Amino acid sequence: MKTTFAALAAAAIAATSTPAFADLVVPNLSYRTGPYAANGIPYADGFNDYFTLLNERDGGIGGEKIVVPECETAYNTEKGVECYESTKGQGALAYNPLSTGITYQLIPKVTADKHVLYTPGYGRTSAANGKVFEWVFNYPANYWDGASVAIKYLLDQNGGDLNGKKVALVFHNSAYGKEPIRTLEELSKKHGFTLSTIPVDSPGQEQKSQWLQIRRDKPDYVIMYGWGVMNQVAIQEAVNIKFPMENFIGIWWSGSENDVGPAGAGANGYKSISFHGVGAEYPVYQDLKKYVFDAGKSTGAADELGSVLYSRGMYAAMIISEAIREAQARAGHAAVTPEEVREGFENLNLTEARLTELGLPNFAQPIAASCADHGGPGSAMILQWDAGAKTWGAVSDWITADADVVDPLIAEDSAAFAKESGITERCN
């Protein structure tokens, strides 16, 4: 606590640039460095580019420009806290940190500070219960939905019977990877398959022993909850042990081009789950090209267009912008506050007609949120990788999660959280 510290502390008063308060501020807690950068970059680019498109084409939302200050977390919880604290004073409307670890830290903080936390397809699953988690939204689908969708798909493949089948779960040994275990255990009781869980420690460069175990146990199906470099390594190892790729299903975070690319032709037939469409065929991409890419205002490279994670970043930005639009309509003015934006999220009614208007026909499932329902429809489709054409193609229709299994688990987990935090249920 001496002079060095005092000097450093004094110098740290380099204030972050604050945007004018009339703007709509949506911080982008991204990661373009560290072990997860390969996945973080296209997502962050899609997120930024969609807001840039709204600014360039429509002059923002309801006439208000959107400002997207970016902050680098490197998927690290301490940096995530720093990013949250440094952006929250700017009137941030919604946070989307793309990290389950950071989400767990921010849930109590956003609840106290009154900011929306939007975690599409990740984060704390039980936040789907709006009665307990007032400020957190995770529609359209969550980890447990994903696990249930995968099993439902396998049931379809096996004529509705998984008795005696062996399913292995290869998971990122962190909060994120552990999330689906309980759901899969319940499902294995219900459908009679045996479940084995195989953890992979972060970042997941080394998986020889895990795949040796899979080779020995010979599971019929492998489900993967991976992220970052872990996905590529797992797919390569699966190719090495000649595991049939069509029996290998990744959650939506294990299904991007970066994950299957390195394994080349060997990855052909690998499947992943997705809660939105992929590819650059949607009309919105013509606008993106015209207003953002050709104008030189994009943060991403042109080859990311239509890729899985770029689409997903765009999806998150689209939902946030629609929620803001809803908030403006309800509040009757354009410069909405975080509280009004929360109302917008809670009353979001995203229809297929609206998606078509946005240039995203059949891109995602319609969402009708409510006070109690922050989790959305919980449906997803199965994509399959074609290594020759280097594209993902849908091999199933929308599959909706088994609510009989997922809902009680959500109720149980959120009740535990409510008890722990002394929260009384809303919406009654």
Next chain:
Amino acid sequence: MFYREAGDFKTSYREDNQTFPIKFDRLRFYAVLAVAYGVIPLLINDYWANAVFVPFLIYAIAAIGLNILVGYAGQVSLGTGGFMAVGAYAVYKLMTAFPEVSVFIHVLIAGGITAAVGVLFGLPSLRIKGFYLAVATLAAQFFLVWLFNKVPWFYNYSASGQINAPDRTIFGVFVTGAQTSAMAKYMFCLVMLTIVAVVARNLTRGTVGRKWMAIRDMDIAAEIIGVNPLSAKITAFAVSSFFIGIAGALFFAVYLGAAEVGEAFGIQKSFLILFMVIIGGLGSIFGSFAGAAFLVLLPVLLKNLLVGTLGWPTDLAAHIELMIVGALIVIFLIAEPHGLAQLWRVAKEKLRLWPFPH
């Protein structure tokens, strides 16, 4: 000019042996304390607490703990992250099992539990030294992280294996959980750090500390003159782990609020704190502060400078930041292998003679 000794007469051993024997130094120390306790709490906001002060204070506690083991007793340890995890999980279990007991007590007990674990993993130090011991403590690091990941009892069987700090108060003021004010967080960590620093300073200049240093400098000779290596090494492990456990408990409960053992207490944490101790200066309490300040505040400062002020892209800034911090570490250690504390000492020596150096 500064640091004048002329006219500063001591008339007792007690005065002669105090921590800051030079009057100017002493007054400056009181001024720092006055600012830390009297000024900063009134001005602090959430950003300053959560991004700057609280991590600095907590890492300083951890660095003092490790400095006792590595700097004073010469036992190289790479298990710091694991021991912090013990503190964090101990405080979590205590907070959830005995909600009516003050969290201040829980943090101290968590330190005690960590001390016991530290002693357990310190036992091999009686047989092995140096790099071999570093490998043994590395095993502790990996074993402890594995344990907290593997056994659901430690995280109260939550679905995700995350632990979340419940809301707890001291004297009716929230110090953990989301409702905690910036000032409360800061004050809680500051009080803890003050206690730890005073205890550490007085241990290291007393009998116990002299034994540690004797073992560090030449263990055979120390044994011959009657220092019991068993008690010296074990006390070093115990005291060091106690402080590191307190740091881990605060790190989880006050600073992060939620933690996942592999991410928050991995091997990189062990290295980070070891670097703090090395850069700050081995065998120096001030060095622990300086090292923690260097490695906690510098990245935040650089980020604010490059992104906030200069408007660079975040990824470029993050990479440049790594390079700058790395280069500074190298430059500092070339300029002064004994760390920032030694630089400070040399500066003080020079100031004592200034403006008439001879």
